[in-house]
Amino acid sequence: MKAMVLEEITDLQKNNEPLVLKEMPEPVPGEKEILLRISSCGVCHTELDEIEGRTPPPQLPIILGHQVVGQVVDKGRSASKFQNGDRVGIAWIFSACGICQFCQEGNENLCPDFRATGRDANGGYAEYMTVPEDYAFPIPSVISDLEAAPLLCAGAIGYRSMRLTSLKDGQNLGLTGFGASGHLVLMMARKKYPNSRAFVFARNPEERAFAEELGAVWSGDTDEASPEKLAAVIDTTPVWKPVVEALKNLQPGGRLVINAIRKKDTDKQELLKIDYPTHLWLEKEIKSVANVAREDVSECLKLAAQIPLKPEVQIFQLEQANQALLELHHSKIRGAKVLKIR
Ligand SMILES: [Zn+2]
Ligand SMILES: [Zn+2]
Numbered sequence: 001m002k003a004m005v006l007e008e009i010t011d012l013q014k015n016n017e018p019l020v021l022k023e024m025p026e027p028v029p030g031e032k033e034i035l036l037r038i039s040s041c042g043v044c045h046t047e048l049d050e051i052e053g054r055t056p057p058p059q060l061p062i063i064l065g066h067q068v069v070g071q072v073v074d075k076g077r078s079a080s081k082f083q084n085g086d087r088v089g090i091a092w093i094f095s096a097c098g099i100c101q102f103c104q105e106g107n108e109n110l111c112p113d114f115r116a117t118g119r120d121a122n123g124g125y126a127e128y129m130t131v132p133e134d135y136a137f138p139i140p141s142v143i144s145d146l147e148a149a150p151l152l153c154a155g156a157i158g159y160r161s162m163r164l165t166s167l168k169d170g171q172n173l174g175l176t177g178f179g180a181s182g183h184l185v186l187m188m189a190r191k192k193y194p195n196s197r198a199f200v201f202a203r204n205p206e207e208r209a210f211a212e213e214l215g216a217v218w219s220g221d222t223d224e225a226s227p228e229k230l231a232a233v234i235d236t237t238p239v240w241k242p243v244v245e246a247l248k249n250l251q252p253g254g255r256l257v258i259n260a261i262r263k264k265d266t267d268k269q270e271l272l273k274i275d276y277p278t279h280l281w282l283e284k285e286i287k288s289v290a291n292v293a294r295e296d297v298s299e300c301l302k303l304a305a306q307i308p309l310k311p312e313v314q315i316f317q318l319e320q321a322n323q324a325l326l327e328l329h330h331s332k333i334r335g336a337k338v339l340k341i342r
Pocket of ligand 1: 044045046092153154231
């Protein structure tokens with residue numbers, strides 16, 4: 001099979017072909033695994049972090065890609081969940097131990113043995129892949145293969161952030177940052193909390209206008225005060241200023257959920273502006289989001305089918321994976337980038 005393979009950690013400033021096209025043996029499913037013929041795979045910022053070593057694959061070479069859609073074409077002896085021909089998706093969670101305290105409590109995303117698709121196991125930048133059947137998700141029929149891919153990462157982690165707010169229907173929700181995952185969250189929140197009002201903070205006026213088109217009742221710049229206090233805010237920015245500004249807009253007992261793997265150090269001095277009575281007093285909380293659990297992926301797909309949520313996608317061929325990654329690296333974002341593999 002054809003695959004785009006990462007052979008070494010590299011610097012994208014100097015190397016614009018980090019992945020190499022290779023002919024590889026088709027993988028064979030283990031006992032409880034399924035073999036997928038891949039139709040599409042989303043391209044994600046996390047791949048840039050893997051390539052440049054910020055979240056390095058423990059073993060190289062590796063096939064990247066963790067938003068994979070395909071058809072079941074074979075299975076191991078004890079695999080019984082799916083039939084050949086079923087359409088399934090694979091997300092960032094490739095497997096977890098199932099027995100530790102975190103797994104037992106439904107927080108398998110925090111499992112010390114958490115394995116990530118396309119980092120700890122071969123992922124979807126290829127024609128075929130195998131996965132434990134318990135970590136594959138049926139794709140609802142109203143969503144196409146290409147549209148499903150971004151839902152498996154930005155959608156699922158957005159869903160988890162929304163769940164971690166503990167918002168109740170009718171309470172005010174704030175979103176700070178309004179990129180790809182922000183707009184998926186807004187659309188999901190409008191469906192899940194129909195009586196809640198959404199307030200969006202973004203630097204870019206076009207993003208603010210887009211937020212209002214999608215149903216936000218108010219939009220403003222990152223440092224503005226919202227006209228009403230907020231029960232929860234979800235932050236999807238890479239920096240610190242929006243964190244401090246969001247805290248000021250929370251109501252007593254409100255929660256800020258930070259959906260970012262890493263924050264940049266460039267504006268870290270903003271944190272010194274935290275004023276205890278303004279930003280933290282009255283039981284305000286801050287929580288980060290790490291990885292996804294299976295429940296997030298399956299609930300996100302269900303909700304997406306009800307809306308229906310159809311992300312805008314920009315299509316690349318498998319062989320163009322480097323180009324897609326570089327465009328992402330240079331922030332040329334026009335819809336979610338997806339490799340169309342067959
Ligand atoms: Zn991702
Ligand atoms: Zn575990």
